[in-house]
Amino acid sequence: MNEAVNRKDGKIALSHIAVAFVALFLGAIAGLLQTFVRSGEIELPAGIGYYQLLTAHGVLLGLVFTTFFIIGFLYSAISRTTGTLTNFSNKSGWLGFWLKTIGTSITTVMILLNKATVLYTFYAPLQASPWFYIGLTLVVVGSWVSGIGMFHQYATWKKANKGKASPLMSFMAVATMVLWLIATIGVAVTVLFQFIPWSFGWVDKINILLSRTLFWYFGHPLVYFWLLPAYMCWYVVIPKIIGGKVFSDALARLAFVLFVLFSIPVGFHHQILESGIDPVWKFIQIVLTFMVIIPSLMTAFALFATFELAGREKGAKGLFGWFKKLPWGDVRFFAPFMGMLIFIPAGAGGIINASNQLNQVVHNTLFVTGHFHLTVATSVALTFFGISYWLIPHLTGRTLTSKINKLGIIQTVLWCFGMFFMSGAMHTVGLLGAPRRTAFTTYGDHSVALSWMPYQTAMAVGGAILFVAILLMIYIVIYLAFWAPKGYEEYPIGEVNEQAEATPLFLENWKLWIGISAILIILAYTVPVIDMIQNAPPGSPGFKLW
Ligand code: HEM
């Protein structure tokens, strides 16, 4: 197997990563300003609206930074583990990149022109310019083209290696894109058949309940689309970095399959307070939601087993001696490890959000915002940074220097520190009732609202620390791409533990998994969606509240 990613394939990955970091930088400016506005520190100049800023932040970070980084990373992983891309896959990689980039540019321009201040969830009846939705459509179609390129490469490898299990990384990349393709059908349907005709004025009214349901059919698996690439790093890359082995190939594949199956038919857990959905269906989807705890705990088990086995191999003694043997000074390990660690409270917060009774307390408060700044903005983001430290120099033919390694450790510590303040304050003030998605207000100096203010200030302090951390990261990325010394930086891929069971081939039976996924989706959604259409609410015209 080739140890280095082909230079031509590497350019596809690098282009995606470049867009991702531009989005991170722009999104971070918006985020910093938000915390300052909310705490009453500043007022926005030049007629910029708070919600305009928040739309830019959500779209640039939640959608653009993640999607571009992920697709770039997956392309590199497939090329690294199955060999140089076929002509078809390479072309699809570029076509997908340009479609997504053009779509992102159209969407961003519409937000900056204040023609699409509808937040990144674009809930009806808020109505943006049709171009906002057309831009989003191009991003989704572009991601499909990218996915098809990866499937083609995987199928070509399978054909040439009959009867063999595919490389674990490429299997995981394919699983992630299968999840994405199934999930984006929901958002494509609502945008093409509801939002675009309605925003052009071809129809006057929109079925809000249906549009939100289709959005969340997509919105929950979206979070697993963010997480699975981070898991790829945790399962396969980290073992190599710490000098250990992948605990079990079969367990890792099974966990990915379970994530694909159980992260789609569960969107109602974002709609617990949505009237118009029968509680029985909410109950069924929430039971399915809690099924992801199984692959999550499998993942935690496998990772800690890898750590312990690697430590004992290096002579660690006692119950926890292996902990000291981990390479704490290596940012390629340290950043993703902090991501893993923070996923423990982050996951606990998710269980709170998805529990019917507790959701009533935290719904639409800053608690929710605090939650996803731990999950996506820390566990996922720190892992993506952890990947960048070696992936960017690997692709540009440079090396990670010890100085940048040290700077990376500082970056990670700053991030955790900033997030502790910002997300901690968000969680707490959310429990005290402070709503998310509001600009500065004291509600006529109401005593409850006044009690939120110190926490909003803590959010701004945390936000400022995070902003410094982002500047540092941008410097590191530019250094690794353009200035670092020429050389060879390893693309770490772990080997499987010899004692692990052989991988059963049925784990790669995609017809089976896609079939089961379809059955679960049909079970969870058919009856309530028919109900939403047959007993549709009156429908709403568009509103422009900004
Ligand atoms: C400099 C670092 C960051 C700061 C200061 C920051 C700050 C904020 C604040 C204050 C809000 C809530 C505003 C409100 O509800 O009124 C917010 C929302 C959000 N943030 Fe961040 N954030 C940062 C980084 C990130 C990152 C890295 C991501 C994702 C990878 C992210 C994703 C989001 C999303 C998706 C929302 C929700 C937007 C909405 O409700 O429409 N943020 N952020």
Ligand SMILES: [Cu+2]
């Ligand atoms: Cu969810």
